[in-house]
Amino acid sequence: MPRVFSYQEFETGSEKVRQYADKHSPVIMCDSEAVRNMPFRVKVKIGKNVKHPNAPDHHYEYIQLWNLETLVGEAKIQRSSFGDDPVHIEADFLLIPKISLRLTAVAYCNKHGLWRSEELFVPIKDE
Amino acid sequence: MPRVFSYQEFETGSEKVRQYADKHSPVIMCDSEAVRNMPFRVKVKIGKNVKHPNAPDHHYEYIQLWNLETLVGEAKIQRSSFGDDPVHIEADFLLIPKISLRLTAVAYCNKHGLWRSEELFVPIKDE
Amino acid sequence: MPRVFSYQEFETGSEKVRQYADKHSPVIMCDSEAVRNMPFRVKVKIGKNVKHPNAPDHHYEYIQLWNLETLVGEAKIQRSSFGDDPVHIEADFLLIPKISLRLTAVAYCNKHGLWRSEELFVPIKDE
Amino acid sequence: MPRVFSYQEFETGSEKVRQYADKHSPVIMCDSEAVRNMPFRVKVKIGKNVKHPNAPDHHYEYIQLWNLETLVGEAKIQRSSFGDDPVHIEADFLLIPKISLRLTAVAYCNKHGLWRSEELFVPIKDE
Numbered sequence: 026m027p028r029v030f031s032y033q034e035f036e037t038g039s040e041k042v043r044q045y046a047d048k049h050s051p052v053i054m055c056d057s058e059a060v061r062n063m064p065f066r067v068k069v070k071i072g073k074n075v076k077h078p079n080a081p082d083h084h085y086e087y088i089q090l091w092n093l094e095t096l097v098g099e100a101k102i103q104r105s106s107f108g109d110d111p112v113h114i115e116a117d118f119l120l121i122p123k124i125s126l127r128l129t130a131v132a133y134c135n136k137h138g139l140w141r142s143e144e145l146f147v148p149i150k151d152e
Numbered sequence: 153m154p155r156v157f158s159y160q161e162f163e164t165g166s167e168k169v170r171q172y173a174d175k176h177s178p179v180i181m182c183d184s185e186a187v188r189n190m191p192f193r194v195k196v197k198i199g200k201n202v203k204h205p206n207a208p209d210h211h212y213e214y215i216q217l218w219n220l221e222t223l224v225g226e227a228k229i230q231r232s233s234f235g236d237d238p239v240h241i242e243a244d245f246l247l248i249p250k251i252s253l254r255l256t257a258v259a260y261c262n263k264h265g266l267w268r269s270e271e272l273f274v275p276i277k278d279e
Numbered sequence: 280m281p282r283v284f285s286y287q288e289f290e291t292g293s294e295k296v297r298q299y300a301d302k303h304s305p306v307i308m309c310d311s312e313a314v315r316n317m318p319f320r321v322k323v324k325i326g327k328n329v330k331h332p333n334a335p336d337h338h339y340e341y342i343q344l345w346n347l348e349t350l351v352g353e354a355k356i357q358r359s360s361f362g363d364d365p366v367h368i369e370a371d372f373l374l375i376p377k378i379s380l381r382l383t384a385v386a387y388c389n390k391h392g393l394w395r396s397e398e399l400f401v402p403i404k405d406e
Numbered sequence: 407m408p409r410v411f412s413y414q415e416f417e418t419g420s421e422k423v424r425q426y427a428d429k430h431s432p433v434i435m436c437d438s439e440a441v442r443n444m445p446f447r448v449k450v451k452i453g454k455n456v457k458h459p460n461a462p463d464h465h466y467e468y469i470q471l472w473n474l475e476t477l478v479g480e481a482k483i484q485r486s487s488f489g490d491d492p493v494h495i496e497a498d499f500l501l502i503p504k505i506s507l508r509l510t511a512v513a514y515c516n517k518h519g520l521w522r523s524e525e526l527f528v529p530i531k532d533e
Contacts, residue, residue, distance in 0.1 A: 026510050026522045027472045029407060062235065064242075081335035086477070091408045092233075094519030096467070099228040105389065106224040108189065108248045115191075117244035121235045129407050135359065138475030141407045153283060153383050153395045154345045208462035213350070218281045221392030223340070232516065256280050262486065265348030268280045316489065318496075351487040355480040360473075362443065362502045369445075371498035375489045 029131065029139045048075035048111075051088060051130035051142040059122050059149050067098075067118045069130040069142070076111035077134070079104060088116040088132045097128075125149045156258065156266045175202035175238075178215060178257035178269040186249050186276050194245045196257040196269070203238035204261070206231060215243040215259045224255075252276045283385065283393045302329035302365075305342060305384035305396040313376050313403050321352075321372045323384040323396070330365035331388070333358060342370040342386045351382075379403045410512065410520045429456035429492075432469060432511035432523040440503050440530050448479075448499045450511040450523070457492035458515070460485060469497040469513045478509075506530045 035046035051069050059065040069088050071077055077085065084104040090097050100116035107114065120126070126147040132140050162173035178196050186192040196215050198204055204212065211231040217224050227243035234241065247253070253274040259267050289300035305323050313319040323342050325331055331339065338358040344351050354370035361368065374380070380401040386394050416427035432450050440446040450469050452458055458466065465485040471478050481497035488495065501507070507528040513521050 026410060026412075026512070026525065027475045027477075031407075094408045095230075095232065096408075096514060096516075097230050097233040099230070101226040101228070103222075103224050103226070105222065106219075106247045108250065112248065115246050117246075119242050119244075120233045121239065123235065131407070133477060135477075144407065153385070153398065154348045154350075156280060158280075221281045223281075223387060223389075258280070260350060262350075271280065346487075349484075349486065351484050353482040353484070355482070357476075357478050357480070359476065360478040360501045362504065366502065369500050371500075373496050373498075374487045375493065377489065 027139050029141050030137075031141050031143070033143070044075045048072040048077045049132075049134055049137055049140045051132045051140060053090075053128055053130050053142050053145045055128075055145070055147065057147070059120075059126060059147050060152050061123060061149050062121060063152065065120045065122055065126075065147075067120065067128065069116050069118070069132070071114040071132055076113055079107050079109065079112045079114075083136045084134070085114050086133045086135055088114070088130060090116075090118045091129045091131060092120075093127050122147075122149055154266050156268050157264075158268050158270070160270070171202045175199040175204045176259075176261055176264055176267045178259045178267060180217075180255055180257050180269050180272045182255075182272070182274065184274065186247075186253060186274050187279050188250060188276050189248060190279065192247045192249055192253075192274075194247065194255065196243050196245070196259070198241040198259055203240055206234050206236065206239045206241075210263045211261070212241050213260045213262055215241070215257060217245045218256045218258060219247075220254050249274075249276055281393050283395050284391075285395050285397070287397070298329045302326040302331045303386075303388055303391055303394045305386045305394060307344075307382055307384050307396050307399045309382075309399070309401065311401065313374075313380060313401050314406050315377060315403050316375060317406065319374045319376055319380075319401075321374065321382065323370050323372070323386070325368040325386055330367055333361045333363065333366045333368075337390045338388070339368050340387045340389055342368070342384060344370075344372045345383045345385060346374075347381050376401075376403055408520050410522050411518075412522050412524070414524070425456045429453040429458045430513075430515055430518055430521045432513040432521060434471075434509055434511050434523050434526045436509075436526070436528065438528065440501075440507060440528050441533050442504060442530050443502060444533065446501045446503055446507075446528075448501065448509065450497050450499070450513070452495040452513055457494055460488050460490065460493045460495075464517045465515070466495050467514045467516055469495070469511060471499045472510045472512060473501075474508050503528075503530055 098118040159177040225245040286304040352372040479499040
């Protein structure tokens with residue numbers, strides 16, 4: 026099974042190690058609460074502070090969004106659409122939730138493998 | 153080669169035919185102009201007025217965004233994330249363009265095949 | 280809509296043009312007849328005679344197999360799995376058909392766009 | 407992070423539990439040795455003995471093949487291509503290896519999540 030890396034494993038490392046981990050780690054951004062049966066938007070950004078290279082031999086290939094064991098969305102990343110400079114890749118997802126969410130983003134870099142975000146709990150309320 | 157359907161082929165049909173075509177047709181929504189080397193957001197929505205069923209045996213599987221002959225993004229649609237009622241599926245794409253764009257969205261319904269949007273020209277300006 | 284190229288458009292061209300078209304064109308290889316409800320294997324090979332580059336900035340990304348308007352399989356091509364030399368990419372598909380097939384393969388090169396095979400009719404027989 | 411299940415976690419369970427695990431588990435089938443720079447074929451089959459349902463609301467969506475941390479292939483599973491009866495889904499992959507392989511297959515069932523095979527070591531030899 027491929028290892029799945031996360032920022033947390035590296036955060037006690039040197040500045041260089043933390044930058045390496047930061048630029049590979051997906052971060053989930055969304056409202057802190059969802060409304061039942063209403064569209065709920067989730068953004069996933071790769072790298073909180075450090076941009077990832079976007080070179081022909083070193084780039085992100087896909088970002089998946091999971092709700093516990095269920096795949097709720099996947100964005101295929103087309104490298105050339107982001108130019109040739111380091112970049113914060115982003116992908117946007119839309120869900121219509123019925124119950125509370127436990128979201129994790131998983132993203133794949135062709136050179137440094139699978140990276141996951143922290144799990145984010147999103148409670149649901151009725152309107 | 154699979155046929156690629158578009159709303160235009162059906163727009164002179166009956167109300168029922170036009171509704172069938174509308175609920176299958178991807179529509180591109182974005183600013184009318186992009187800025188060179190700056191993030192440019194494109195939303196693709198399936199169905200301008202009529203919602204598409206989102207049933208286990210009749211649902212959208214993916215939405216691709218093309219710039220002329222180049223694939224610039226693909227969103228895999230996870231049916232269960234959108235509930236069990238008819239819905240306007242949406243996917244958001246992010247590009248960092250260097251030159252003007254000629255965008256087309258192509259989307260695949262597991263029951264009624266490939267559908268494309270109209271081509272949209274987006275001129276580019278320098279900031 | 281992205282143009283979909285085929286070998287036939289180029290076959291009256293110069294030797295160079297024909298080689299360009301050959302190395303981009305998917306070719307379907309399978310038995311000439313299928314048996315109802317029995318596994319049926321289809322191979323798609325890119326390039327009948329000429330190998331396609333497999334370079335970081337020029338490679339195939341996916342191969343789809345269509346039966347008329349229905350997507351029956353898709354293989355995502357991971358460039359690095361095929362080394363760094365020109366290569367005949369291949370993908371294998373498995374179907375369990377109920378009725379006769381009209382197969383087309385469609386493949387995407389990140390530099391030269393979408394290419395399709397000829398349509399292949401596969402009659403079905405009962406065992 | 408979605409849990410990744412494997413047959414080994416369930417093999418001491420009841421007959422019913424073992425059947426549940428068997429029909430979800432990808433199994434890698436290939437030669438025990440690869441030749442450097444020569445095509446190497448790998449088959450992944452879901453379920454060694456028990457067939458998985460292939461129903462509109464319970465089916466496999468994709469099979470990935472990993473070599474340690476590197477994704478070496480992905481097959482998208484089109485449910486309708488396999489009929490409406492329980493089935494052993496299969497996907498075939500082609501690699502041109504330079505060094506020894508440590509392969510794992512990972513497959514996603516839309517109802518019961520991610521499942522992985524055992525890791526398989528494939529030594530490489532020169533011809």
